[in-house]
Amino acid sequence: MMTRDALKQIVEDPLSPGGKVFDLTVQGAILVWLVAYCIDTLPDLSPGARQWMQAVEIGVTVLFTAEYLLRLYVADRKLAFAFSFWGIIDLLSILPFYLSLTVDLRSLRSLRLLRLFRVLKIARYSTALQRLRRAWLIAKDEFLMFLFVAVVLLFLAAAGIHHFESEAQPDKFASIFDSLWWAVATLTTVGYGDVYPVTTGGKAFTFVVLMIGRGIVAVPAGLVTAAITQAREE
Amino acid sequence: MMTRDALKQIVEDPLSPGGKVFDLTVQGAILVWLVAYCIDTLPDLSPGARQWMQAVEIGVTVLFTAEYLLRLYVADRKLAFAFSFWGIIDLLSILPFYLSLTVDLRSLRSLRLLRLFRVLKIARYSTALQRLRRAWLIAKDEFLMFLFVAVVLLFLAAAGIHHFESEAQPDKFASIFDSLWWAVATLTTVGYGDVYPVTTGGKAFTFVVLMIGRGIVAVPAGLVTAAITQAREE
Amino acid sequence: MMTRDALKQIVEDPLSPGGKVFDLTVQGAILVWLVAYCIDTLPDLSPGARQWMQAVEIGVTVLFTAEYLLRLYVADRKLAFAFSFWGIIDLLSILPFYLSLTVDLRSLRSLRLLRLFRVLKIARYSTALQRLRRAWLIAKDEFLMFLFVAVVLLFLAAAGIHHFESEAQPDKFASIFDSLWWAVATLTTVGYGDVYPVTTGGKAFTFVVLMIGRGIVAVPAGLVTAAITQAREE
């Protein structure tokens, strides 16, 4: 039987021999689960293969539960770990499975989606994702501030195009909520082509909105990129 | 009865206890009105709900009228306030409602759109929008200058594509005005897909225009972003 | 009768009283002609209106011919002006009209397009366009160099997608030349939606090409923007 200190080294020190094996096991489990999760969404999967995917789901959940309990056991301050960023991520990556055993079938789909929190566990080992997290801490206030401006701009664009197009295309620009979809697709320059203005007024309005708004809607994305560069230099 | 000085503190000092309540009331009214404005555009709204939306419209207009008169009353220099940026915004956010009571029905739609000036009232309280305004003051001249260049480039692109495509697609590239819509959708890289060249000449021309023009049409948007960064540092 | 020196001041000094009138006349003529050129492309124009547009064309050509001869007359070194950047632009803006009187009807369409050199005359008066010209001198070598790289990359993307898609969509990806159109629309992120991969291999290839190539195809446009910023600081 191992002592708590020996376990602590394995769990928390990625440079120790046991720690390397422990970390690689967790990372491998995430990747195996990811592949199984994707395959499980294939509509024409054979029942046998689907059972295999569920076996992976159960196996990985057991492994992650063991990992969570182990991390809780070796932590010097149990509560601090339980409410830390990684403690919550670890809990969220196993909770949906246990909830899905107790609740009725209708909530299952949403619980399935929540299992994706498992992917964030890989961020513990990824230098790039840790930089992203630091970048988020740098740019959080500005990002939220200009996200608000971008939303106001999108609303104004939607209200404007609704004014010009609602009569010519009453099905596609029925209300401001429908027009918002156009505003998102246009100002991010995605331009799927499912909705676009057909009146001269609507086209001229699109031109004005694009010349001014494209720069502003790009600001939140630009802040992320700039913050990543700053986080790199630190 | 309150003195003018006490009122002035409430209206103009956002840090005083009364000022906080006053500002939150105005901001809340803008948001409530915004939601009502959007809901009012839903085509299959019940008559009862539509009456509620009109009640919000009248209530918010009364509140904004009271706010405007109050701000005018406490201002030391009445005329300076009336012709200041915020004075004009405050007036424009109530004027369309009163005009809609007097004019005939056909102008109503345009007056509806003008009510959106109300959204700008929120800029008084938003740090991000104040930075945008400062960014505008920094980059105004350059922005207008390169907007002009972008318009000239869009015109040249439209004239070129009209030359190549007007015979193959006489309905979509009928005149330079129609071709301008293609130029806007292409050079901003939105690319809805409603109009695109089909001739070899038109496609080669599109390639040349995109390689050169994309950078130039992006300049106004780039100036906005750069000016926002500069405004942040100040 | 005016002396040559007095004429020279009017033509070449934009700050003299006569120079201001002279410059405004030329600029006004360009704008009037531009509007007439656009209106002339409207397919359902009445014969009367079309005659008016032709009258503008003749009038503006006469004016520009007079301007060209005047500039040639007042220039100290006639040949140096005739072969200078502006001398050539001035000549190119009147030559297509005179050529269209002599040649057969089939070349008329191309000559029509060449008349657009007139728009460049406005660059003499535009600060923004003069900066663009200086930006071009700064970035010319690099721009052409990376334009070449972008073309090589577009070719490789076209050859790759042709390999994956030519069997599934033989009409849209018939040859590498057809596939090039897909490569241009995709790597510039315009994405009209007239051609897109449908096979799994083609979609995976598109992902790889986009992640790497988007940055490289954007380099020429980025160089233009960077050179404009540099030209501004000078």
Added chain:
Amino acid sequence: MMTRDALKQIVEDPLSPGGKVFDLTVQGAILVWLVAYCIDTLPDLSPGARQWMQAVEIGVTVLFTAEYLLRLYVADRKLAFAFSFWGIIDLLSILPFYLSLTVDLRSLRSLRLLRLFRVLKIARYSTALQRLRRAWLIAKDEFLMFLFVAVVLLFLAAAGIHHFESEAQPDKFASIFDSLWWAVATLTTVGYGDVYPVTTGGKAFTFVVLMIGRGIVAVPAGLVTAAITQAREE
């Protein structure tokens, strides 16, 4: 008969008279082959023209084989050249042809594609491509790191949209693998328009994903551009 030293000067010194002729011959052969390769993909090519293209293929391969043997002959350390970057490129540009003579017909298509390694030979002579290679050496680690983050983000976006849209559009968002195609087209803002969300939840999710993810997916491309600028300054 030439000495090995004289040959070495011709092959390795681009400034010597013989070296210039040698380099121009190789570059010319690449361009001629490129044109022939493209023309060969035209589906309605006459048999005579197709034979000409095959003659070019054989001729260019013979030339490149001679070049490879010559470079190997004049190299002071044969093995070091054979396993150097350019040695491998030179070998890869002739190997597919010889393999296609020995293997069965089904592998021919893939071997055809591998011949494109020939295009990389031109990088030996292009300053721009050498800068790109240096830029790659600068940004390799970061590029791969954020490519990984972008792939994780694309996966999360695909899993999310699959949750919202798989019931409304079971043919287009059948599995996460199908949804990944949507994620690529959307987050790179290409937006072909073949797949797009139609449910309100899917549209709202698209908005959130675009506002956050566009900046992150653009990071690899941004790193390339930044590294090119850095490589230029060195």
